[in-house]
Amino acid sequence: MMKFYSVSALVLLSTALLACGNSSPCSDPNVLTKVKELFDQQEFGQFMPTPPKVFKVQDKTATSLSTGQDKGGNRCSVVVTSDIIEMMRFTEQATEEEIVQIKQEAAKRNFPLTKDYLTNYAVQPLASGQHYVTLLK
Known part of the structure; x- marks a missing residue:
């Protein structure tokens, strides 16, 4: 017995399968590099270089x-x-001795020394094969 599927269901399925693969521009290394650059500029301004580890x-x-x-x-x-x-x-707010002390105290008090930001962005393909990236608020 043959089963018939609607065209819209097949389009939905193929779109979902494409999203699972590496074809998504969201995870393209060049796009993510641009996202980091834009995030740095948003936090520190366009003319202040940010160290890569911040x-x-x-x-x-x-x-x-x-x-x-x-x-x-x-x-x-x-x-x-x-x-x-x-x-x-980077901002020279603490000496190396103070940083060691801060790390020790943070470990004792279970205080995180990192903070995560969920960042939304839009990616549009260009005719050149590159992508136009915009951070969203």
């Missing part, structure tokens, strides 16, 4: 939230982790 994009958390079929873009999210100790080093 913010880290957790690439395995990159997720496609929706696909804009009509506009050809994707809405995505990723977790960006900030390291409080690296931030203190």
Whole structure:
């Protein structure tokens, strides 16, 4: 006995299967690099370089939230982790001795020295094969 499926169900299934693969621009390394660059600029301004260890994009958390079929873009999210100790080093708020003491006290009190930010962004493909990335609020 043959089963017949509606066209919309097959389109939905194929879209879901495509989202499972690596074809999603949300997890493209170039897109995630741009997300980090934009996040750095958002936090510190465009003209202040941020050390690479202060913010880290957790690439395995990159997720496609929706696909804009009509506009050809994707809405995505990723977790960006900030390291409080690296931030203190960057802003010179504490000496190395104070940082050692802070780490010890944080371990005793079970205080996290990192903070996660869920960051939403939009990715639109360009004719050149690259992507246009915009951070969303």
